[in-house]
Amino acid sequence: MKDSNNSFWGAIAGQESEKLQELFVDGLKDIYWAEKHLVKALPKMAKAATSDDLRSAFEQHLTETEGHVSKLEKVFDLIDHKAQAKHCPAMEGLIKEGEEVIESTDKGTFVRDCGLIMAAQKVEHYEIGSYGSLRSVARILGYHEVAEVLQTILDEEGAADKKLTDLAESHINEEAAQE
Numbered sequence: 001m002k003d004s005n006n007s008f009w010g011a012i013a014g015q016e017s018e019k020l021q022e023l024f025v026d027g028l029k030d031i032y033w034a035e036k037h038l039v040k041a042l043p044k045m046a047k048a049a050t051s052d053d054l055r056s057a058f059e060q061h062l063t064e065t066e067g068h069v070s071k072l073e074k075v076f077d078l079i080d081h082k083a084q085a086k087h088c089p090a091m092e093g094l095i096k097e098g099e100e101v102i103e104s105t106d107k108g109t110f111v112r113d114c115g116l117i118m119a120a121q122k123v124e125h126y127e128i129g130s131y132g133s134l135r136s137v138a139r140i141l142g143y144h145e146v147a148e149v150l151q152t153i154l155d156e157e158g159a160a161d162k163k164l165t166d167l168a169e170s171h172i173n174e175e176a177a178q179e
């Protein structure tokens with residue numbers, strides 16, 4: 001019975017945390033796969049963008065995403081685990097949605113940019129969900145430095161998401177509505 005702080009922390013330190021540890025490492029492998037594939041997808045999104053400011057937002061986030069890959073490698077290092085990627089079906093699908101936007105919209109239109117922002121924000125939200133949960137689990141497992149690294153990534157994903165909203169609302173949606 002986990003009815004006192006003592007038995008709770010006892011459980012965390014003992015065998016029960018092994019399962020959580022496993023779940024945590026699996027989650028890291030999943031988001032590592034996701035980030036590595038985003039590094040390949042973002043240049044295509046940047047190239048497809050109509051607006052210069054959306055293109056440079058994608059390019060800036062590409063640089064950040066490359067940083068996320070190396071930060072995750074640091075995290076694997078901190079928990080003494082080999083950096084390993086595990087197929088993330090969700091990110092595969094989200095990237096596919098972005099490709100579908102490019103296929104179904106005309107080059108040089110703001111409707112395309114609007115669609116690219118929608119696809120990119122879905123990606124950011126998947127990442128935000130992943131890093132928020134992983135950070136909290138890292139804390140309970142006692143991986144405080146890891147939790148801090150994950151928080152840094154989470155903050156950048158949050159800022160990227162906000163930037164996309166700002167771009168959409170500052171001019172892209174309005175121009176798309178006039179096409």
Ligand code: FE
Nearest residue numbers: 035065068127
């Ligand atoms: Fe990321």
Ligand code: FE
Nearest residue numbers: 030088089090
């Ligand atoms: Fe996933």
Ligand code: ZN
Nearest residue numbers: 124127157160
């Ligand atoms: Zn991101």
